[in-house]
Amino acid sequence: MNLINMRSLGILVFACGLAIMVMLVLASFAVAQSDPNRFNRLMKPAAERNAPPPIDGIHDGENEGTYLLQTPLEAFATLPESKSGNYVHWNEAIDQNAIAPRNSLGEQSMPPIVLDLNIIREVKGSMPDVVYPHKQHTQWLDCANCHPAIFIPQKGANQISMASILLGEKCGVCHGKVAFPVSECRRCHSRPKQQTADK
Amino acid sequence: MQSPSKLLIVILFIAAVFAFGYYEAARAEYGDVVMNEFSDEAGMRPVVFPHWFHRIRFRCKVCHGDLGFKFEAGGNGINMLKIIDGEYCGACHDGGVAWSIENCDLCHSGIPNTPTHVHHSTVQKLVAPLRTGADDSADDGDAEAQE
Numbered sequence: 595m596n597l598i599n600m601r602s603l604g605i606l607v608f609a610c611g612l613a614i615m616v617m618l619v620l621a622s623f624a625v626a627q628s629d630p631n632r633f634n635r636l637m638k639p640a641a642e643r644n645a646p647p648p649i650d651g652i653h654d655g656e657n658e659g660t661y662l663l664q665t666p667l668e669a670f671a672t673l674p675e676s677k678s679g680n681y682v683h684w685n686e687a688i689d690q691n692a693i694a695p696r697n698s699l700g701e702q703s704m705p706p707i708v709l710d711l712n713i714i715r716e717v718k719g720s721m722p723d724v725v726y727p728h729k730q731h732t733q734w735l736d737c738a739n740c741h742p743a744i745f746i747p748q749k750g751a752n753q754i755s756m757a758s759i760l761l762g763e764k765c766g767v768c769h770g771k772v773a774f775p776v777s778e779c780r781r782c783h784s785r786p787k788q789q790t791a792d793k
Numbered sequence: 794m795q796s797p798s799k800l801l802i803v804i805l806f807i808a809a810v811f812a813f814g815y816y817e818a819a820r821a822e823y824g825d826v827v828m829n830e831f832s833d834e835a836g837m838r839p840v841v842f843p844h845w846f847h848r849i850r851f852r853c854k855v856c857h858g859d860l861g862f863k864f865e866a867g868g869n870g871i872n873m874l875k876i877i878d879g880e881y882c883g884a885c886h887d888g889g890v891a892w893s894i895e896n897c898d899l900c901h902s903g904i905p906n907t908p909t910h911v912h913h914s915t916v917q918k919l920v921a922p923l924r925t926g927a928d929d930s931a932d933d934g935d936a937e938a939q940e
Contacts, residue, residue: 642820647841650821652903652912654838659898666822666845679823680845695852698859699884706852736854739864762916767864768853770915772824772844 643681644670679774685730695734708732714785715754721783825912826866827903839903860884867909 646665647653653660666680673692676683687693696703713726731740741747744767752764759766759776770776824844832839847856856862860881863869869881876883876894885891892899910917 638820644822645820647821647902650825652821652825652827652907653841654902654904657838657898657902659896659900660902662899663843663902664846666843669846669849682845684848693849695848695850696855697852698855699890706854734848734853736858739854739858760915760919762914766915771911772848775823776915 676774678777679772684773685733688733706733707736709737716787717783721779723785723787724782725785726782821912823913827907827910827912828867828871829903829907829909830867830870831872832901832903833906837897838901838905839907839909840900841903842900866911 644666645651646667647660647663648655653663670680670682674683674686674690675681676686684693688695697706698704709728709732711728713728715724715726717723737747744764745752754764756776758764759769762770765782766776774781821841822843822845826842826844827839828842829839857864861869862881871881873894875881876886879887882900883894886900887893
């Protein structure tokens with residue numbers, strides 16, 4: 595009897611030690627988070643990405659339904675990666691047939707009407723010019739989603755600035771909310787400026 | 794021999810609960826939309842809409858064209874009556890394509906008092922930190938943006 599008590603005491607001490615270790619590791623992680631000089635404060639460490647709903651900070655962990663939801667990591671396991679946003683390259687996912695999002699409700703999903711037309715916008719600053727590909731956009735959207743409410747379908751008719759995009763207008767209606775964020779400068783600003791002599 | 798192993802499980806559970814305390818920060822998916830126009834008032838948790846889950850299955854234009862969703866969080870005035878009538882979410886969430894409205898807590902799964910916003914949006918990061926007042930403490934996303 596005494597022996598069993600000793601043994602259970604041993605296990606108790608071991609368990610307490612283990613518990614303290616776990617807490618210390620996570621506490622040090624939290625300290626690393628709050629370290630004012632950590633690199634890079636705005637960049638999410640890989641371990642923090644694609645958190646499961648119960649601990650993602652907006653789902654309620656006390657709600658039973660939260661635990662029934664699919665976790666992002668499970669869904670993203672087979673999808674091509676990117677550097678920001680959901681860390682999924684959504685257009686490559688379509689191109690590689692990793693996903694096949696439907697284009698309409700109802701039994702038969704009509705294929706999208708894809709327009710392969712690049713619009714080049716020469717920008718004022720020193721950044722490379724913007725190449726706007728209709729192709730990647732029409733894979734997801736209808737013409738009427740953007741034209742004419744957001745963009746007037748006429749060359750030179752749209753004033754676009756990074757300020758308006760950052761405030762959620764023009765491209766910023768989607769980019770910076772669900773489509774890849776504006777931190778991915780070179781995905782839009784992708785064509786080197788032409789030499790002035792060529793013009 | 795039963796009790797020590799049970800004790801071990803209990804202690805590990807308590808440790809895990811404490812650990813999550815340290816680990817709390819808003820790090821939901823990019824594009825998750827919290828909708829709290831009517832929920833709090835009605836005593837329900839706010840709705841969390843995961844864009845990522847839906848865009849795997851449907852192109853943007855299905856909801857933002859065919860179903861009439863505007864590109865604005867909280868701009869559609871969606872309520873349960875409209876959903877029951879088959880509008881907005883109700884076009885699919887009718888027990889046919891997707892779960893029906895009886896499964897309240899699958900959609901109404903947000904932390905109470907979270908304001909309507911698009912999680913991790915540039916606007917939220919840039920504009921929200923300038924706001925002051927009561928709603929700041931309620932918005933987990935703001936807290937992260939202010940870091």
